[in-house]
Structure formats: C-alpha cells, structure tokens
Amino acid sequence: MRRGKGHVAGNCNSYAQMDSVSTGYLFVSCIFTHLVGVRQIKTVDGRESRRKERIELLEERDRTEEDARDPSESKDPNVRRNEDESYSEDYEANVTKMRQAIVDMADVNEKSIFLDHLQARVSLFCVDGLTDRASMDQNIIKPLLDWGNSDQEEEIPKGDALRDVVIRQVMLVAETEHAQDVKYSLQKVLFGSIVLLIEGTSGVLILGSSKGKTRGVEEPLSELVLRDPRISTPL
Structure with a gap:
C-alpha cells in the first residue's frame, strides 16, 4: 500500500x-x-x-x-x-535632374527603354521593395513595349498628344498623374510610385504601382500553443 x-x-x-x-x-x-x-x-x-x-x-x-x-x-x-x-521638354535634362535627386539613394532603380517605332527613349524610376515589380512589368513595361515597337500606320503623336495617348490607351494602371516638380515626383517614388519619362514630352508621368502595404506586421495565421498533457490515471 x-x-x-x-x-x-x-x-x-x-x-x-x-x-x-x-x-x-x-x-x-x-x-x-x-x-x-x-x-x-x-x-x-x-x-x-x-x-x-x-x-x-x-x-x-x-x-x-x-x-x-x-x-x-x-x-x-x-x-x-x-x-x-521643374522638368522641361528636354528629355536628357529631365533624366539628369532625376538622377541628381536620387544620387544618395541606392535603392532607387532606373530602367531605360528604346521604342523603335516611336524612335523615342523612355526611363522609369522606382524603389525596390516598395514598387510592385510584377504589376510594373505586366501593366506598364509590356504594354509600352508592345505599343512602342509595333508597326503602326497612323501618324505618331508628338508632345502632349503622345503623353495623352500613353495615359489613355497604353498604360494599364488606374492611377496616373502628370507632374512638373522634381521634388514632388521624388516623394512619390519614395512611397512606391513609378516615375516615367518619355522623350518628346514635357514633365513626367507618375504611375501608381505600389504594393499597397506600408506595414508588414500582422496577426499570425497560426500560433504554436503548448498545452498541458491530457493524461489521467486512476488513483
């Protein structure tokens, strides 16, 4: 006992x-x-x-x-x-101004494209980690390349008309804005937007393609919880 x-x-x-x-x-x-x-x-x-x-x-x-x-x-x-x-109608001067604005910002990337049919250069500026790269490739770069390199028979628009065509017919993004201020465009880039410069147009286009999440902390989908063992023994 x-x-x-x-x-x-x-x-x-x-x-x-x-x-x-x-x-x-x-x-x-x-x-x-x-x-x-x-x-x-x-x-x-x-x-x-x-x-x-x-x-x-x-x-x-x-x-x-x-x-x-x-x-x-x-x-x-x-x-x-x-x-x-402020930006002007000089493409190279506009690109230089943007490069000078981001001279100390290593995470701001520049991508340059040449559109054969338009015979025009294009530059995009965006920030890694803030810009939705998949959306940019699918909704901005691809439509721009398809349209700018296609064999179009109609007259190629110039100046503001070219900018309007890009906004209304080419870009597949809902948020588009034309800007002339360098500092304002830089601020938009730092918060996830894309700045697009097109040779032959004045100013820049600001395209909304941010990831949409400024804070990455959320409630965990599952948590590991340790529970007491469910063991019973007869006394």
Whole structure:
C-alpha cells in the first residue's frame, strides 16, 4: 500500500514538472513572437524614417546650393530655382535632374527603354521593395513595349498628344498623374510610385504601382500553443 502511494506521488511530481516545462516553453514562445514583431515594426518604421530623412536631405541640399550660387548667374533667383526644381521638354535634362535627386539613394532603380517605332527613349524610376515589380512589368513595361515597337500606320503623336495617348490607351494602371516638380515626383517614388519619362514630352508621368502595404506586421495565421498533457490515471 505504501508503494502504491509513492507511485501516485511520483506521478504527481512528474505531471508538475511537465506542467512547469510546458509553461516555460509557452512563455519563451510568447517572448520570441513579441520580439520578432517589435523587430519588424522597427524595420518598417526605420524605412519610413529614412524616406523622410532623404526628403529633408534633398531640401537641405537645395538650400545649400542656392546659398552658394553666384547671384550674377541670374537676375531673378526665383527663375533659376524654378528651372532647377521643374522638368522641361528636354528629355536628357529631365533624366539628369532625376538622377541628381536620387544620387544618395541606392535603392532607387532606373530602367531605360528604346521604342523603335516611336524612335523615342523612355526611363522609369522606382524603389525596390516598395514598387510592385510584377504589376510594373505586366501593366506598364509590356504594354509600352508592345505599343512602342509595333508597326503602326497612323501618324505618331508628338508632345502632349503622345503623353495623352500613353495615359489613355497604353498604360494599364488606374492611377496616373502628370507632374512638373522634381521634388514632388521624388516623394512619390519614395512611397512606391513609378516615375516615367518619355522623350518628346514635357514633365513626367507618375504611375501608381505600389504594393499597397506600408506595414508588414500582422496577426499570425497560426500560433504554436503548448498545452498541458491530457493524461489521467486512476488513483
């Protein structure tokens, strides 16, 4: 009889130890999940902070260049500033302005295309990780190549007419915007949009093709939960 009681006591101690181990695993799992979530939040917040820092850096660089500029270069400093901050009809000058705006931004990519039928160059600027590359390839680049390299018999549009045709008939995106301001177009790029420059047109086109998710932290679809063992023994 004493042996039976000892056996029962031993089982109770074993169950208590198993319960402690299970509780410990559950606690560690919760802490790990929390730390991973905090790390993801910090990563996303850090990315957005870097975007703001870049914009502030660009504004500071513009102020520094303006302060260092020789007043004799232009009778009206506002005219020169507007020329630097705005696009024109010069394709190469527009591309240069965009490249200068992203000079310290390694994750901003440039893609250049030549459209044979139009005999025109095209440049796209976007940010890796923020732009939906699959959507860009399918809804922007492919239609542009198909249309720009096809043997069309109708007269090739020029200038603003070319831009309107690209917006209304070629691009397969819902969000399109024409812009003249360099800084504004850069801000749109840093938040996932695509800037499109077309030779022979003024300004740039801003195309919405962002992934649509600025925060990557969500409720987990499933969690590992450690439960106590369901073991019963007759006393």
